Amino acid sequence: MNLLPQSIQTAIQSLSDLPGIGNRSAERLIFALLRNESGLDQKISESLKNLRKNIGECSLCHHFCEITNSEETQAPLCEICQRPSRDKKSICVIETPTDLIALERTLEFKGLFHVLHGVISPLQKVGPEDLRIAHLFKRLQNNTEIEEVILAMSGNIESDATALYITENLHKIFKGKITRLARGIPTGGDLDYLDTGTLSRALLDRRDY
Ligand SMILES: [Zn+2]
Numbered sequence: 001m002n003l004l005p006q007s008i009q010t011a012i013q014s015l016s017d018l019p020g021i022g023n024r025s026a027e028r029l030i031f032a033l034l035r036n037e038s039g040l041d042q043k044i045s046e047s048l049k050n051l052r053k054n055i056g057e058c059s060l061c062h063h064f065c066e067i068t069n070s071e072e073t074q075a076p077l078c079e080i081c082q083r084p085s086r087d088k089k090s091i092c093v094i095e096t097p098t099d100l101i102a103l104e105r106t107l108e109f110k111g112l113f114h115v116l117h118g119v120i121s122p123l124q125k126v127g128p129e130d131l132r133i134a135h136l137f138k139r140l141q142n143n144t145e146i147e148e149v150i151l152a153m154s155g156n157i158e159s160d161a162t163a164l165y166i167t168e169n170l171h172k173i174f175k176g177k178i179t180r181l182a183r184g185i186p187t188g189g190d191l192d193y194l195d196t197g198t199l200s201r202a203l204l205d206r207r208d209y
Pocket residue numbers: 058059060061062063077078079080081082
């Protein structure tokens with residue numbers, strides 16, 4: 001017997017497909033939306049629709065960025081890549097846009113980023129070709145300015161394997177320094193869960209790969 005109408009069940013199911021949201025949390029959110037009278041559901045659905053329409057990837061670092069009409073003809077660039085004050089000699093390679101936000105919060109890193117959008121994971125059927133790894137190699141191949149690549153990966157096996165894959169291939173095309181964050185990072189820990197102090201330290205104490 002189903003105690004909830006079909007439309008509510010479908011909404012709950014869709015929400016609980018998101019990472020970190022279980023069935024109970026999804027239920028609570030949907031009930032809150034149903035009770036809300038201020039048009040919150042419309043606002044949310046509108047903003048989600050705009051995500052697909054307005055958000056693309058920076059043509060250089062692959063961080064998410066707003067795409068305006070004028071950029072349809074030219075490659076979009078994110079705020080960081082556009083900023084002249086950024087140090088063009090180092091690239092910090094990260095797994096997700098949330099890692100970029102975490103590193104920016106430390107105020108320690110002034111260079112450029114490269115967002116992979118995931119890690120190599122045979123179990124999840126994610127190979128190097130599903131990530132922005134080839135884009136990183138291409139970016140480094142065509143660039144004589146960059147002197148250091150910092151692999152700022154999380155502390156788990158898949159991240160380590162991804163860093164190793166990148167390093168091995170990078171050595172063939174890149175003559176600069178390849179470093180990784182110091183292991184203040186707990187095993188299995190994601191960067192964006194670290195406090196700013198620990199992350200700053202890990203960045204400052206980085207080692208050669
Ligand atoms: Zn960018």
